Amino acid sequence: MKITFLGTGTSQGIPIIGSNHPVCLSNNPKDKRLRVSVLVEWEKYTFVIDCGPDFRQQMLNAKVSRIDGIIFTHEHADHTMGLDDIRPFFFRQGDIPLYAHQRVFKALEKRFDYIFTTENKYPGVPSVTKIEVKNEPFLAGNLNVTPIEGLHYKLQVFGYRFHNFAYLTDMKTVEDSEIEKLQNLDVLVVNALRIKPHMSHFNLEEALEFIKKVKPKRTYLTHISHLLGFHDDVQQKLPENVFLAYDNLQITI
Numbered sequence: 001m002k003i004t005f006l007g008t009g010t011s012q013g014i015p016i017i018g019s020n021h022p023v024c025l026s027n028n029p030k031d032k033r034l035r036v037s038v039l040v041e042w043e044k045y046t047f048v049i050d051c052g053p054d055f056r057q058q059m060l061n062a063k064v065s066r067i068d069g070i071i072f073t074h075e076h077a078d079h080t081m082g083l084d085d086i087r088p089f090f091f092r093q094g095d096i097p098l099y100a101h102q103r104v105f106k107a108l109e110k111r112f113d114y115i116f117t118t119e120n121k122y123p124g125v126p127s128v129t130k131i132e133v134k135n136e137p138f139l140a141g142n143l144n145v146t147p148i149e150g151l152h153y154k155l156q157v158f159g160y161r162f163h164n165f166a167y168l169t170d171m172k173t174v175e176d177s178e179i180e181k182l183q184n185l186d187v188l189v190v191n192a193l194r195i196k197p198h199m200s201h202f203n204l205e206e207a208l209e210f211i212k213k214v215k216p217k218r219t220y221l222t223h224i225s226h227l228l229g230f231h232d233d234v235q236q237k238l239p240e241n242v243f244l245a246y247d248n249l250q251i252t253i
């Protein structure tokens, strides 16, 4: 299985427009972060988790020409607003499968009504196939994917486990019964926003506590704010086998 970090930044990305914060001004490519998303590839299958506002650029960067579907964690703008840019995939492949909680589909249908409408569709508008995700395993390609439920402040969000890899973002609270689904992971990806606590995301300390409970072989941190600090400084202070993800990083599991 190959994982490509398409974006590792929090909702505004790094740099933030107009910001003079030193991390936003950094020349290190590892300090430049598009909105959070990963590409998950195995055998002949290619899935994207979330499609935020940087989706087009991310598909170009990773040279993706075909996708088997987009799996959504939740409906926030930084995870969904690139949906219109499925058009090139739709033109080549036909309807694009979307996997999401029923509530997420409701939000997408409101924002992207022209994609979901069945009547008088404007020429060139893409179409999708909706696959509702509940908190139970579902098939993506030839693999059973297990959702892991958590709370993003009060909003339900899904993380996903693909075999021995799990991707969790925008988590603040995860029940022990959900953490049980994360045993024996080779790689965990989990959100760590910044140093100070935040209402709806794990800060670094909470992410490290979570990692201690899950005990994966390796962990990569994502959904990172400029307030976490410079990539190279933060990386030096992390425990063994915990890494800061950065855009375009690829790992093989």
Ligand SMILES: [Zn+2]
Pocket (backbone or CB within 6 Å): 010, 011, 036, 076, 078, 079, 170, 223
């Ligand atoms: Zn987010």
